[in-house]
Amino acid sequence: MTDSAEARVLIIGWDGATFDLITPWVQQGRLPHTARLIAKGAQRQLLSTIPTLSPPAWTSLITGKNPGGHGTFDFVRRQPGTYELQTVRNHLPSLGTLFHWVSQSGKKVGVLNVPFTYPPEPVNGFMVSGLGASPQWEFTYPVELRHELLAQGYAIDFPIAYRQGNDQAYLEAVLTTTRRQADIALRLMRTRAWDLFMMVFTGIDQVLSFLWHHFDPTHPRHDPALAFLGEGVLTLHQLLDTILGEMMEVAGESATVVLVSDHGMGPLYQEVFLNNWLRSRGYLVTREMPRPATSYQRIMRRLGITREGIWRRIGRARTQAIKNRLPMSWQRLVPTEHPSLADHVDWERTRAYSFGNIGQIYINLAGREPRGIVRPGAEYRAIVDALARDLYELTEPQTGERLVDAIYLREELYDGPFVEQAPDLNIIMRNYSYITQMRRELASHELIAPSTNMSGFHRREGIFIARGPAIAGGAYAPADITAVTPTILHLMGLPIPDDMDGQVMTDLCVPDFPPPRRLSAQVQSLAQSSAPALSAQEEEEMLKRLKDLGYLA
Ligand SMILES: [Zn+2]
Numbered sequence: 001m002t003d004s005a006e007a008r009v010l011i012i013g014w015d016g017a018t019f020d021l022i023t024p025w026v027q028q029g030r031l032p033h034t035a036r037l038i039a040k041g042a043q044r045q046l047l048s049t050i051p052t053l054s055p056p057a058w059t060s061l062i063t064g065k066n067p068g069g070h071g072t073f074d075f076v077r078r079q080p081g082t083y084e085l086q087t088v089r090n091h092l093p094s095l096g097t098l099f100h101w102v103s104q105s106g107k108k109v110g111v112l113n114v115p116f117t118y119p120p121e122p123v124n125g126f127m128v129s130g131l132g133a134s135p136q137w138e139f140t141y142p143v144e145l146r147h148e149l150l151a152q153g154y155a156i157d158f159p160i161a162y163r164q165g166n167d168q169a170y171l172e173a174v175l176t177t178t179r180r181q182a183d184i185a186l187r188l189m190r191t192r193a194w195d196l197f198m199m200v201f202t203g204i205d206q207v208l209s210f211l212w213h214h215f216d217p218t219h220p221r222h223d224p225a226l227a228f229l230g231e232g233v234l235t236l237h238q239l240l241d242t243i244l245g246e247m248m249e250v251a252g253e254s255a256t257v258v259l260v261s262d263h264g265m266g267p268l269y270q271e272v273f274l275n276n277w278l279r280s281r282g283y284l285v286t287r288e289m290p291r292p293a294t295s296y297q298r299i300m301r302r303l304g305i306t307r308e309g310i311w312r313r314i315g316r317a318r319t320q321a322i323k324n325r326l327p328m329s330w331q332r333l334v335p336t337e338h339p340s341l342a343d344h345v346d347w348e349r350t351r352a353y354s355f356g357n358i359g360q361i362y363i364n365l366a367g368r369e370p371r372g373i374v375r376p377g378a379e380y381r382a383i384v385d386a387l388a389r390d391l392y393e394l395t396e397p398q399t400g401e402r403l404v405d406a407i408y409l410r411e412e413l414y415d416g417p418f419v420e421q422a423p424d425l426n427i428i429m430r431n432y433s434y435i436t437q438m439r440r441e442l443a444s445h446e447l448i449a450p451s452t453n454m455s456g457f458h459r460r461e462g463i464f465i466a467r468g469p470a471i472a473g474g475a476y477a478p479a480d481i482t483a484v485t486p487t488i489l490h491l492m493g494l495p496i497p498d499d500m501d502g503q504v505m506t507d508l509c510v511p512d513f514p515p516p517r518r519l520s521a522q523v524q525s526l527a528q529s530s531a532p533a534l535s536a537q538e539e540e541e542m543l544k545r546l547k548d549l550g551y552l553a
Contacts, residue, residue, distance in 0.1 A: 007107075007492050009468075010251040011198040011258045013061075013114065014240055015054060016205030017463050018264030019045065021237065031237060033245035034465070037259060041467030042508040045478035048263035050413055050426050051358045052458045053551075054131065054205065055088055055116045057262035057481060062114060062198075063095050064485035064500030068414030068422055070095050072116060074356040075551045076438065077421065081370055083342040083355075085438070087542040089132070089534065092121035096497055098485040099123045099196070105494050107195035112185050113156065114200045115262075125194060130156060131202055134541055154184050158203075161548030162210040164453070170210065171232040174203045175239055182243040189250045196492065197251070201243075203236050205458075208265040209550055212456030219267050221455055256468025256491055260484060268457035270434045272403065272448050273441035274354035274361065274427070275341070281390055283383075285349040286442060344442050347371035351383055352424075357551060358435045358458075359427030361387065368420060384409060384424060391427060397447060403429045415501070432457050438552050454550045470513050479505055486516070495519035 026035045049056040049067055055075055056067045067073050072088050079086040093100070099109045103124035111117065111127040118133035120141035128149065133139040133156055140146040158177050162170045178201055185199045213219040215230025248257055278284035345353060350364050351374050363383055366372040374380055394403045408426040410419065429435065434448070435457055464479065470491050482502030489496055490504045495517040504516040534542065546552045 007195060008251060008255040009196045009258065009488055009492060010247060010255055011196070011260065011488065012244060012247060013058070013198070013200030014204050014259065014261050014463070015058075015115070015200055015202040016208055016263060016265045016458070017259075017261035018266075018459065018461065019043075019463055020264065020266070021233070022463065025234065025237060030234065031241040033241050033248065034259070037244070037248070037257060037465050037467050039473075041257075041465055041473055042471050042476055043463070043465045043474075044476040044505075044508075045264075046260060046462040046464040046484070047478050047480050048458070048460045048462050049481060050408055050428075050460070051356065051360060051423070052263045052432065052460050053357055054202075054262050057462075058115045058117075058200070059090055059095075060481050061260065061262060061484045062097050062099070062117075064098070064482050064496075064502040065095070065416065066414055066482060066501045068419040069416030069499070069501060071418030071421055073422055074360070075546050076356060078355060078362075083345070083347065083353075083370065084340075085342075085355075085543075087132075087534070087539060087546065088116065089118070090116050092117060092119075096499065097121060098488055099125075099127065099198075101489055101494060101497065102196045102492065105492075107492065108193045110188055110192060110194040110197040112188070112197075112199040113181060113202070114198060115202065126188070126192065128154075130200055132542070134538070134545075136541075137538070149184060152184050152187075153180055155180065157545065158206065162206070162453075162550070167211060167214065167226070167229045167232075171207065171229070171236070174207055175232075175236060178203050178236070178239060178243070182246070186246055186250060189247065196488070199247075201240055204240070204261075205263075205265065206549070207233060207236050208456040209268075209454045210456070212265070212267055212454075216267055216455075219455055220269065220450070254469060256466065256471065258484075258488070259463065259465040261462035262481070264459035264461040264463070265456050266431065266459045267433055268435065268451050268454050269430070270448050271451045272359070272429060272434050272436050273444075273446055274359060274436045275441045276445055277394065277447055278352055278354060278361075279442070280445070280447070283350070283352040283387065285346040286344050287346045341442070348373060352387060354436055355438070356423070357437055358432070359429060360423035360436075361425040361427065363424045365424075387425060391425075403434055403448075405429065405431060432459055466508065470510055471508055472510050474508070476505070476508055479503075490516050 022034060025031045026038060049060050051074055053074055055072045059070045059072045060066060063070050072090055075088060076085050077088050099111055099121060102109050109123050109125040113128060113130035115131035118129035118139055120127040120129045122141050126145055127141045129139040135156055138146060155177050158173050160170060160173045189197055211229060211232060213221040214226055215233050216222060251257060275284055279286060348371060352361055352363050354361050363374050363380055364372045365374050365376060365380060374383055388407050391404050391407055395401060396403055404427055406428040410422045410424050414422045480502060483505050486496045486500050486502045487505040496504060497519045
């Protein structure tokens with residue numbers, strides 16, 4: 001079935017897993033299989049991409065490339081030639097993935113639920129796309145597998161979205177879906193040939209995003225009466241630990257087992273409205289709202305009567321109930337707080353704008369942006385410098401404390417064919433406990449507000465734990481997320497394409513293991529092309545999913 005049992009590699013992804021939680025639970029004996037993996041294996045922090053978001057992070061993990069090399073920086077991007085928002089899509093065959101190179105060598109791969117792998121890549125084996133795909137689409141390679149999986153009850157996403165108040169039901173849905181995904185994965189592992197099997201579980205990221213305040217008594221939104229809901233965080237880790245044990249058993253003692261996350265997690269406190277700040281400093285200029293333009297609606301907004309304001313006062317569930325009974329024309333009488341950035345900004349007078357999650361700022365650059373006004377070269381440089389200076393002065397209105405820890409310029413982070421699409425500045429505020437989110441701004445002049453939906457958010461420090469015949473145990477210094485793919489290729493005895501940015505983790509290989517071999521990237525005849533666009537209906541469906549996940553207001 002396989003040419004060498006030693007070379008078999010099982011990669012399990014726990015999206016959002018952090019040593020901050022895992023290490024104490026391992027020490028307390030609550031995660032026995034993870035403990036076994038750590039006891040015999042190597043462990044280190046895995047440093048995620050900037051922006052620290054699942055789409056760029058997983059894409060870097062499976063390609064060995066920085067985001068400038070694969071073109072995915074966020075869940076969303078600017079639709080080419082416009083300032084409109086569009087969901088991202090990878091075109092895996094042109095990226096040179098781990099799965100491509102393993103397939104090329106004649107070895108068999110099985111890939112399940114890795115985020116942002118839609119459309120699935122034709123591999124020597126099978127691939128089931130994860131987050132970012134819909135079960136209505138052809139989300140498997142080969143196509144026939146889709147029917148088999150759906151017949152077994154396979155789900156890509158959790159069946160219900162988190163809403164304040166449905167914590168218990170949400171957690172139950174995550175646990176049930178995770179268990180079912182794992183059962184189907186175990187069946188595939190037992191019945192199909194594979195040399196490399198990779199499966200990602202997305203529950204930890206989601207549950208920690210929404211339930212963090214329940215188990216963290218220091219979180220401002222913590223309510224001791226609801227602290228029991230926080231126990232679900234451990235329950236989910238224990239379920240994943242059990243599944244890890246089951247998968248290790250199917251893989252066999254001689255297999256290499258790698259447990260990774262795309263980023264860590266920590267508390268989220270505030271949302272910062274960077275576009276409002278840019279407007280207050282004159283970098284961004286807004287137009288009078290083109291729509292709704294009636295004086296009646298202007299008065300409503302001035303009085304603070306908006307759809308979102310009503311929602312905040314009476315709760316989402318009751319708003320929904322009222323909406324269901326009101327005709328659309330009546331609903332439109334109440335203006336929204338979320339005007340589209342593309343429509344609301346006066347681009348001819350705007351030099352910089354924020355787009356996307358966490359703290360990305362783009363310069364309105366002539367020649368790149370459709371209505372760019374900043375000339376490349378000295379003028380661009382001067383604005384970037386001024387912005388960085390002003391951003392470091394940004395303070396929290398109540399305490400006067402500085403918000404910005406670090407600012408990364410595009411050339412510090414990215415290299416490769418997609419650099420043009422990268423944010424010009426990435427801002428990290430209070431170690432990710434303050435973030436910017438799309439579209440919750442511009443209708444007000446607020447600078448900062450407590451986050452209402454999510455209470456946890458990403459941190460750069462993810463996990464990497466590995467055990468296998470070629471791996472020397474111990475604790476190692478942090479490595480970059482791009483190191484995973486070249487390291488797996490090396491452990492499988494394969495050469496490393498020289499267009500990968502990541503370095504092989506030679507430090508954790510046993511002393512007599514041969515040194516890495518390089519493969520000239522010229523060997524690949526991979527066309528640099530972009531993924532096919534989604535239909536309007538598919539795009540709509542994706543935007544709705546991203547809202548459910550908390551990444552769009
Ligand atoms: Zn993630």
